Amino acid sequence: MTLPTTSPTTSHWGAYRVRRHEDGSVAVLPHPRDPDPSPLLGNVAGALAHPTRVRAPAIRRGWLDHGPGPSDRRGAEEFVEVGWDEALDLLAAELARVRDRYGNEAVYGGSYGWASAGRFHHAQSQLHRFLAMFGGYTGSRNSYSLGTSLVLLPHLVGDADAVLRSASSWQTIEDATELIVAFGGMPAKNVHVVPGGVTRHRTAARLAALAAAGVRVALVSPLRDDLPEGLDTTWYPIVPATDVALMLGLAHTLLAEDLHDRAFLDRYCTGFEAFERYLLGRADGVVKDAAWASARCGIAAADIVALARRMAASRTLVTVTWSLQRVQHGEQPVWAGLALAAMLGGIGLPGGGFGHGYGSMGDVGDDGPRVRLPGLPAVPNPVGAFIPVARVADMLLHPGASFRYDGATYAYPDIRLVHWAGGNPFHHHQDLGRLRRAFARPDTVVVHEPYWTATARRADIVLPVTTTLEREDLGGGRRDSHLIAMHRAVEPLGQARDDYAILAALAGRLGFGDRFTEGRTARQWIEHLYTSWRNDEQPSFERFWADGELRLPPGPRRFTLFERFRADPAGAPLSTPSGRIEIASEAVAGFGLPDCPGHPVWLEPDEWLGAPAAARHPLHLIADQPATRLHSQLDVGEVSRGSKVAGREPLTMHPDDAAARGIAPDDLVRVFNDRGACLAGAVLSERIRPGVVRLATGAWYDPHGALCVHGNPNALTADVPSSELSQGCTGQHALVQVERYAGDPPPLTVLRPPPIRKRRR
Structure with missing residues (x-):
């Protein structure tokens, strides 16, 4: 087909245009209406035809020669390129074998990730629809980003989305807020x-407007860069993992000085009495005052008291980033933050109350359209087996073992086939050495991937899929101002196919092809989804496709979380057992979980600077989101590669910590603990608390034994749940030691494909 010279498309980091050159290369142009285009657009062009693209179906040599079965050779053997018919025939036969011998729950539909921004070519939706029609599969619940909050918040406020998707708008904050207390900050790199x-990226402008309006911010984070410059900021460089201790110290000050809003607590909340007894030490003999908090969080007691007084004297918004719940006992920062906001009495008032996720995602606080977008129809999964998403290694390693989740007890299924599309668990999972062992256990691992990621290298069957620029789709995000017609900009590389084409071919071999496709091509599906969605005032599909985008109706500019509940708690109750905010939850208390009691508490994590383990590993690692890519996506792109130090992921540390270890800027360093080690490049900064180091996630995992030579921090993090309530991930923190690396490092291997041979005939 003849492709246009310039094509519209979108991505998770923003809409853009693609200019195709005669030599087949492309240039990426930001959307003309975007006031603050993402720097991540710079990764797209160079990654499109990178040597790590998967160019043909490939099968691991051992699986091809000996058939399915557990194997510790995954990741160590060459691959054999085969034709599409052979690959699909083998996979269809293996799916049928596993289903017929072990049942559908032996298939894990592990599609977790951010593969495409398209509404139709959404890998998770495509794979889960296919597997549901196949008879079902074991699925996962919740997300690595919010696995804790998604379970906890329904117990506290009745609906997680009420907090996560309906946060007070930036305009409301600008108009009414006097003080923001930002636990974890509001990192600009995430928005x-x-x-x-x-x-249209507008968060930077929103923050500038807050500065102009005189809104003050208390930044509670060990990283000064967790809040952009320009705001009236007081930095509280807290000891990592001690935010709850600080919140309790603030709450105690409000209580002791009678600065809390008792009338609000009585009318709109339940369970405060239990929390009050805990703060005053009547439950355990320990008073949670500012001095007690200071000894744990590293903030002076006088500063804690002063901040509490400022909060009580101001219209205050208490915010908690998503990162703070990705730790052991991650329920507690969210719960304690909500309780603190309730004590101030501002919940439901313009500019006051509680927020969760400002700076964690670009749409939190956005006032864009509230429009349901077209999407692929889901098919119910006939299989009831599931796992909390971050427990995948536990499931593979311990079939039949029991686990607690949200008050009930379940058992891990015995997985024989892992079918993964649209994700890279060897990026986002913890303790990657353990995950490598877990991936050795199934009979077969299938991966759909455009690139030879660490997950693809540890699969048995690797199927090459197209990138966004090689297919058509509809694109639009939550609260986005436009629906984008995603045109194909270039022809697919090698033998790459869409997930839909792959799954349709498999469905045909397994006897439900017509049901899966409903007789439509991918283009016909896209037109059908748009046409079924549009109203009479919106253009035809042909007009929309020619225009390249559709402007959506604007949403309200000003809105406040829990405004209706505040106005009429009896007429608009929350869907909690009490109808009110549950500062103490009888339901959670009834679960009897020592790692998540029935109200906010300080629970000392296994790994923090006050733990015994810090004697051997005295630095606290923060593994946060990268500024130069989305998770691990396009780590081979120009922007991501340009941030590396000596080809490795940069590690930020305080100059005092570096000097004590003889480390200079740009030195290659070894970061290690008892779980593993990785190499990184040293970057020194005084904008980080001493004793803390930062290594962003997403460097493509490149293990040489127990050493990741590229700098993936999940070689170091622990694969333990946040608690038995949510089983959320805890990958944000770990204790480590750092030393200067002497000698020649092992070579990087992730920038080239694994060994591949053509099929011998």
Whole structure:
């Protein structure tokens, strides 16, 4: 087909245009209406035809020669390129074998990730629809980003989305807020990203408007860069993992000085009495005052008291980033933050109350359209077996073992086939050495991938899929101002196919092809989804496709979380057992979980600077989101590669910590603990608390034994749940030691494909 010279499309980090050159290369142009385009666009062009692209179906040599079965050779053997018919025939036969011998729950539909911003070519939706029609599969619940909050918040406020998707708008905050207390900050690097994309990035302008309006910010974080410059900021460089201790110290000050809003607590909340007894030490003999908090969080007691007084004297918004719940006992920062906001009495008032995720995602606080976008119809999964998403290694290693989740007890299924599309668990999972062992256990691992990621290298069957620029789709994110017509900009590389084409061919071999496709090609599906969605005032598909985008109706500019509940708690109750905010939850208390009691508490994590383990590993690692890519996506792109130090991921540390270890800027360093080690490049900064180091996630995992030579921090993090309530991930923190690396490092291997041979005939 003849492709246009310039094509519209979108991504999770924003809409853009693609200019195709005669030599087949492309240039990426930001959307003309985007006031603050994402720097991540710079990764797209160079990654499109990178040597790590999967160019043909490939099968691991041992699986091809000996058939399915557990194997510790995954990741160590060459691959054999085969034709599409052979690959699909083998996979269809293996799916049928596993289903017929072990049942459908032996298939894990592990599609977790951010593969495409398209509404139709959404890998997770495509794979789960296919597997549901196949008879079902074991699935996962919740997300690595919010696995804790998604379970906890329904117990506290009745609906997680009420907090996560309806946070007070930036305009409301600008108009009414006097003080923001930002636990975890509001990191600018995260706000370019929204699932499905964003056409106009406006968060930077919103923060500038807050500065102009005189809004003050208390930044509670060990990283000064967790809040952009320009705001009236007081930095509280807290000891990592001690935010709850600080919150309790603030709450105690409000209580002791009678600065809390008792009338609000009585009318709109339940369970405060239990929390009050805990703060005053009547439950355990320990008073949680500012001095007690200071000894744990590293903030002076006088500063804690002063901050509490400022909060009580101001219209205050208490915010908690998503990162703070990705730790052991991650329920507690969210719960304690909500309780603190309730004590101030501002919940439901313009500019006051509680927020969760400002700076964690670009649409939190956005006032864009509230429009349901077209999407692929889901098919119910006939299989009831599931796992909390971050427990995948536990499931593979311990089939039949029991686990607790949200008050009930379940058992891990015995997985024989892992079918993964649209994700890279060897990026986002913890303790990657353990995950390598877990991936050795199934009979077969299938991966759909455009690139030879660490997950693809540890699969048995690797199927090459197209990138966004090689297919057509509809694109749009939550609260996005536009629906984007995603045109194909270039022809597919090698033998790459869409997930839909792959799954349709498999469905045909397994006897449900017509049901899966409903007689439509991918283009016909896209037109059908748009046409079924549009109203009479919106253009035809042909007009929309020719225009390249559709402006959506604006949403309200000003809105406040829990405004209706505040106005009429009896007429608009929350869907909690009490109808009110549950500062103490009888339901959670009834679960009897020592790692998540029935109200906010300080629970000392296994790994923090006050733990015994810090004697051997005295630095606290923060493994946060990268500024130069989305998770691990396009780590081979120009922007991501340009941030590396000596080809490795940069590690930020305080100059005092570096000097004590003889480390200079740009030195290659070894970061290690008892779980593993990785190499990184040293970057020194005084904008980080001493005793803390930062290594962003997403460097493609490149293990040489127990050493990741590229700098993936999940070689170091622990694969333990946040608690038995949520089983959320805890990958944000770990204790480590750092030393200067002497000698020649092992070579990087992730920038080239694994060994591949053509099929011998």
